[in-house]
Amino acid sequence: MDNHLFNPAGPLGFPKAEVADHPADPAHAYPEYLESGELEKKGYHVEEIGSGSGFYWVTNSFYDAAFLRTGQGVIAIDAPPNLGEFMLSAIEEVTDEPVTHVVYSHWHSDHIGAAAMYGPDVKIISHQITHDLLKRWPDPLRPLPTETFTDEATLDVGGVKLELSYKGENHCPGNIFIYAPQQKALTAIDIVSPGWSVFFHCDASENITGWIDAHDQILDYDFDVIVGGHQTRYGTRADVLAHREYVHDIVDYSWEVLREEVGSELMVEAGPRKRWTWAENQFNYMANQVTHRTLTKETSTGQKWTERLGGASNMTKYHAWTIMESIRLHRTHDDYQRRDGKSAYIW
Numbered sequence: 001m002d003n004h005l006f007n008p009a010g011p012l013g014f015p016k017a018e019v020a021d022h023p024a025d026p027a028h029a030y031p032e033y034l035e036s037g038e039l040e041k042k043g044y045h046v047e048e049i050g051s052g053s054g055f056y057w058v059t060n061s062f063y064d065a066a067f068l069r070t071g072q073g074v075i076a077i078d079a080p081p082n083l084g085e086f087m088l089s090a091i092e093e094v095t096d097e098p099v100t101h102v103v104y105s106h107w108h109s110d111h112i113g114a115a116a117m118y119g120p121d122v123k124i125i126s127h128q129i130t131h132d133l134l135k136r137w138p139d140p141l142r143p144l145p146t147e148t149f150t151d152e153a154t155l156d157v158g159g160v161k162l163e164l165s166y167k168g169e170n171h172c173p174g175n176i177f178i179y180a181p182q183q184k185a186l187t188a189i190d191i192v193s194p195g196w197s198v199f200f201h202c203d204a205s206e207n208i209t210g211w212i213d214a215h216d217q218i219l220d221y222d223f224d225v226i227v228g229g230h231q232t233r234y235g236t237r238a239d240v241l242a243h244r245e246y247v248h249d250i251v252d253y254s255w256e257v258l259r260e261e262v263g264s265e266l267m268v269e270a271g272p273r274k275r276w277t278w279a280e281n282q283f284n285y286m287a288n289q290v291t292h293r294t295l296t297k298e299t300s301t302g303q304k305w306t307e308r309l310g311g312a313s314n315m316t317k318y319h320a321w322t323i324m325e326s327i328r329l330h331r332t333h334d335d336y337q338r339r340d341g342k343s344a345y346i347w
């Protein structure tokens, strides 16, 4: 697409990413089913995680969800509208059991916005906060949960168990951990996208400190596989460890840059009555420092992040901006302004 068509706002808009500036995503971000033509033919890919486990992963390579066959009905986890009724196709492909229970991971429409397709008779389980948010902003396509919990709950259908846990706000208030102990399968949505740098601004998370901590909360589970909500793959502990390392690199460089007196000439450059021109340059300049340091770092495997995580060359600058700002807002300001003028610069 022509640059002007892409960005008629010119210097007031976002520039176009040039394809040649970005390396190809690592091969491991593109599993075999993507090459087989299955998605083009069926619209989805479904996979039982562990033979006979009854835990299934469903994806269209952008969104994923999961379900459990219990012998007494299916427990569906989420209903991404982007996957939509292909979720039903996936369930029907492997079992005749009806969907009897639905677990909402969190209230976001892009993960449960097709939940009405499960029909009016299913039990819907979520965190109380998810219920309250859906009650506040009603959506007929996201029916209200019929059962809620606040800290921990166990769903047991025909002896098949799901342990639900809320550890506080992360990606959004009410986002829960959904653990299948018999299958050692954890569903934790919008924290880690296995094999990838997550989507813009830490997956548009609302509490970035909580979102960062959620990586450790995931690792506290004894899991073999993780369903993350996106996109081409389910993951393993190694994927969570990799993304945790990536995020912590951004955290560390954010601290580093916030403590440097960087770009002070930008205020002079902007001159009077252009305060937000200064601020835009100042904060983007600092985010660029964080991005550069993160992407040029030799990581624990000896590789660069662009070799380890799909999309890192595109998304790191958005995460850097968001993480740096969250650190500025959430963490200590140990160098606040002193009256003797001896305070170090801090944003």
Ligand SMILES: [Zn+2]
Residues within 6 Å of the ligand: 106, 108, 111, 171, 172, 190
């Ligand atoms: Zn979400």
